[in-house]
Amino acid sequence: MKVLGIIGASGHGKVVADIAKKSGYEEIVFFDDNPEVDYCGTYPVVGVTQNIFECNCHAFVAIGNPMVRSRLLEQLEREEKYVPVLVHPSAVVAEDIQLGTGTVVAAGAVINPGARIGKGCIINTCSSVDHDCIVEDYVHVSVGAHVAGTVQIGHHTWIGAGATVSNNLNICANCMIGAGAVVCKDIVEQGTYIGVPARKKV
Numbered sequence: 720m721k722v723l724g725i726i727g728a729s730g731h732g733k734v735v736a737d738i739a740k741k742s743g744y745e746e747i748v749f750f751d752d753n754p755e756v757d758y759c760g761t762y763p764v765v766g767v768t769q770n771i772f773e774c775n776c777h778a779f780v781a782i783g784n785p786m787v788r789s790r791l792l793e794q795l796e797r798e799e800k801y802v803p804v805l806v807h808p809s810a811v812v813a814e815d816i817q818l819g820t821g822t823v824v825a826a827g828a829v830i831n832p833g834a835r836i837g838k839g840c841i842i843n844t845c846s847s848v849d850h851d852c853i854v855e856d857y858v859h860v861s862v863g864a865h866v867a868g869t870v871q872i873g874h875h876t877w878i879g880a881g882a883t884v885s886n887n888l889n890i891c892a893n894c895m896i897g898a899g900a901v902v903c904k905d906i907v908e909q910g911t912y913i914g915v916p917a918r919k920k921v
């Protein structure tokens with residue numbers, strides 16, 4: 720029996736569970752530190768985060784906060800838990816794409832040739848990452864966001880819902896790009912950027 724343990728019984732967890740189910744996992748269980756949560760969708764919460772290490776299952780981190788996601792994924796790797804890459808069957812992923820461990824590609828997302836996606840990334844529903852982009856570890860490209868060709872996105876950066884990143888740009892690590900922002904210049908300083916064109920939020 721192919722079992723997946725998912726850390727994080729949240730809305731994102733529900734999406735990850737659906738993708739896992741469609742990817743051949745027969746049983747899905749959740750682990751969450753909130754004692755008030757018993758279920759995530761139709762799947763049971765069977766323990767707190769640390770219990771996943773006693774479970775004979777594959778493991779996945781479905782937590783939006785990139786710092787928490789990286790800490791937990793690295794712990795899973797240290798403890799040699801098997802962590803899959805999950806790709807929704809409706810995502811369009813070019814043949815030569817590299818996807819790091821613990822990355823999820825959601826329904827309707829498109830990743831074009833030559834792109835490299837690091838580990839623990841979320842390429843969310845109906846987003847796109849175009850040709851030759853380098854998306855470093857723990858980046859989240861939110862629902863409906865679009866990243867044009869040959870863009871580099873630094874680790875732990877979060878591209879908000881519906882944001883657009885123009886081609887040939889670099890966005891440094893640990894940034895938040897607000898929902899709907901349009902990035903048309905390199906971003907070299909960590910921070911939150913909003914608006915059209917995207918400017919640092921004060």
Ligand SMILES: CC(C)(COP(=O)(O)OP(=O)(O)OC[C@H]1O[C@@H](n2cnc3c(N)ncnc32)[C@H](O)[C@@H]1OP(=O)(O)O)[C@@H](O)C(=O)NCCC(=O)NCCS
Binds near residue numbers: 878879895896899
């Ligand atoms: C940019 C963001 C991080 C700012 O969050 P915050 O620091 O809590 O900001 P606040 O909500 O307090 O808003 C502060 C001001 O910025 C404005 N603002 C917030 N987000 C904005 C955005 N994306 N674009 C333009 N203006 C924005 C607010 O309207 C508010 O303006 P006001 O002071 O005139 O009322 C957040 O609004 C955002 O866009 N998050 C992305 C969420 C997302 O994409 N989720 C996807 C899940 S898949």
